[in-house]
Amino acid sequence: MHQPSRVPACAQASCVQYRLIIRDVNTLQILQLYTCLDQIQYIEWSSDSLFILCAMYKRGIVQVWSLEQPDWHCKIDEGSAGLVASCWSPDGRHILNTTEFHLRITVWSLCTKSVSYIKYPKACQQGIAFTKDGRYMAVAERRDCKDFVSLFVCSNWQLLRHFDTETQDLFGIEWAPNGCVLAVWDTCLEYKILLYSLDGRLLSTYQAYEWSLGIKSIAWSPSSQFLAIGSYDEKVRILNHVTWKKITEFEHPATVTNPKTIVYKEVEKSPSVETERFSFPPTRALASSVFSTQSKYDISQVPASFQYIKPVADRANPKMGIGMLAFSPDNCFLATKNDNIPNAVWIWDIQKLKLSVVLEQLCAIQSFQWDPRQPRLALCTGNSKVYLWSPAGCVSVQVPTEGDFQIVSLCWHPSGDSMALLSKDNFCVCYLEREEVK
């Protein structure tokens, strides 16, 4: 299984089965090669890019490798406790292992011989959250059928605050980028999001409605000014950081009627095959161009309607509502995906609080991510194309490969110059040229 991981570094790591390959970012030349004891499920770079951890859940082992010293090694064995998740602490010297059944979180230190335990961690999607500056860590806990949140100081793992939350079943926690507010939201059976200050005070509670399925995803804006909440009723509600009240609601209907919205529709370009160029055996480029259809974007006339899918009613976690939310790094745009309209990405202008652009693709959106430096969105839909949008326009880029390359996810390099495109078994790196400003 492939899993590259990128960190502000000149190296890029990927793993194949039980081997860890470290390459140079610019040339993709292999720098290091490590072998682990078992199939690697998860890799993560440390914050200072000196170490990389490889977690093997089946064996319950985490192995740590050093980039500077290739012969340095470290192995953490959880043994019978089992391993469910593993991550680095922000200082890059501690590893937090979540044991099986979420019995406890063990904090292993690489500097000292100390081991800390955090009991009763909550078995939820986002149970651990670090502040952006890496100073504090919030852990969701559950004792006696009640949810709690513990705040730890990452430097010495001192318990700073411990408070209970008024949630039925805590689903996730996330720090605001300014590190002063913690968002805690409830399970999808109840729409409730609570905002706690760093010192444990409850700042505000927001509940949009009752009974129907609630929050599906949330996102903080990079300036911590806004909190976007995507819910199962296909709406995104934006709260502001001054009053913690809703300032607007974004709807995702199946038909867009506002004439000021631009709708980009992906259409297939019939490949222009020049018969004279045919040669035997066919060259790689030709083969790829024949079998993969080019596509381009057309501007659709408003009103435009999209393919709307109503999911099966009696299944849990239905594919409806806002499943993906992301703010652009300059706070100007918010990209959302309504799972009822799986082929479209909605881009909202936050300065005007209006829908700005809708990108309608031919296949269902798999993932999208903003460029960390500028308002540029890259998205992939499971075919061999990567699509880029920026306020200047959008483009569909064909990955020149032979055979099938179905891009399932993508990952930007922190500098915004390149991104890794991942399929199930392969990956490729896409470099973007920077326009030289004269």
Added chain:
Amino acid sequence: MGDWKTVTVPVLSSDSKNIFQYTSEKKISPPNMNSQVLRLPLPSSKSMHSFFSAFCTEENIEQSISYLNRELTTLGFPSIYAESKGKELNLISIINCMNELLVLQHKNLRAQEEVEMQHLKLGSDMDHLQNCYAKLKEQLELSKREIVGLQERDRQLQSKNRNLHQLLKNEKDEVQKLQNIISSRATQYNHDMKRKEREYNKLKERLHQLVMNKKDKKIAMEVLNYVGRADGKRGAWRTDKTEARNEEQMYKVLLNDYEQRQKQLLLENAELKKVLQQMKKEIISLLPPQKQKPKERSEDGPVLSDLEEDIGELNKENMWELSCETVREQLTNSIRKQWRMLKNHVEKLDNQVSRVHSGAMNDKDVISREDHELETEKLELEIQQCKEMIKTQQQLLQQQLMSPCDDDTTLLLQDCYLLEERERLQEEWRLFQEQKKNFEKERRSFTEAAIRLGLERKAFEEDRGAWLKQQFLSMSIDYKHSENVTTPSAFIGTSDQDNRLVNSTSQQRKPHCMLSGPVSAESCQTSQYISHNSFNAALKKPAGDSKPNQWEESDKEETE
């Protein structure tokens, strides 16, 4: 005319058939009188002839004549006989009778015609009415049927409505029920979940215990060498100090965040206030000065000056930085006022413009403009007049100043100018003199009062001293002789002591007049008289009480 039925002419025998025929014709068809009557005026000439010949033949001329005569006389015509019993016929009367008969005949015919016409008309009217009646009856039937149909429909719709209402109610009830069900199920699930979770927790605890037991065996970390910390420092023990520092750190972070936010908000506020100020200024400048003039006239100075003051105040720099409620309110309220005024003004202008466009010029506006113009003309005239007056006055002044007129007149004139002033000054001088006199009087009275007070005081002190001396002496005398000594009056006492007292009191007079302060100093000076000291001390205290008594006494003395 007569009833044809009754005409039986017994006289005529030979032609009775014809007549009978005629009359029988009449008899047979009495209901068809119309048709018969119609036929009547149009007999053919032949039948007429036969008819005529049938009535009068050569044999019965006289009989027919007499018959005719009889008939005519009964009808009111004059007899046709010349004489009452003669056989000679009066031709003239016969002709007259004939004429009359003809006229009558014509008349009758005409009447008949008319009657027939009317008859026809009535007949047609009747037909028409019958038709109408039939049609209306039909319509009535139709509408009755329609009404019945509509009523039926109405009834159906109402029942439908009722059904729908019922359905709606049912649906609402169902919804309510479902909601209740949902909530009850939710609580049930929560309860179950909690139960399962508690079980799960127990399992976890158990598992945890097992895992902890096996800790030494497998759970371990193997590392080649320990890595240094990321920041290069050495690890520190976790102490209270560090805990406190961490708390502090956390609060610092929070405070920093709040301060930043507050700074941003302050900046925003300042900018917004600036914008509001600008807006206010612009609005005030936009408002036409006409609007402010009537306000000036009505409310005079204060309003404008208030506005100006407000503007002046709020334009001060330091007022911006104040963010207290009152200043904020002032600014927003003033802007709201100005905005409203501007809005009203713009609306008025709009109305005027629309009126002008529509062409329907209101007379009021025209007149008001005319009035305005008239007023302005008037004002201009006034201004001119005033200017002229000023000019003439100036000229006069100049003349007076420059003209070489008599000294007398100049003096007079000067006097004239200064007369008022002089009078005023004189009055003031008089007042001043009066006041001065009053003051003098008062001062004198005060001094007299003071002197009197001093004398009386002195007297009182002498008296008191004597009395006390007497007492003392009496006490000592009593001690010696045990005799009652009459308390002497205030002024009876040994002269020496009196003198001493007088001396001391005279020394003290002045200070008493001025202040009671230096009394103690004076008393210290006269400390040679120890008894006097005690007396003084004794005197000091009841001085307050004694004074009114003294006054009373002095008053009494005066009155006496």
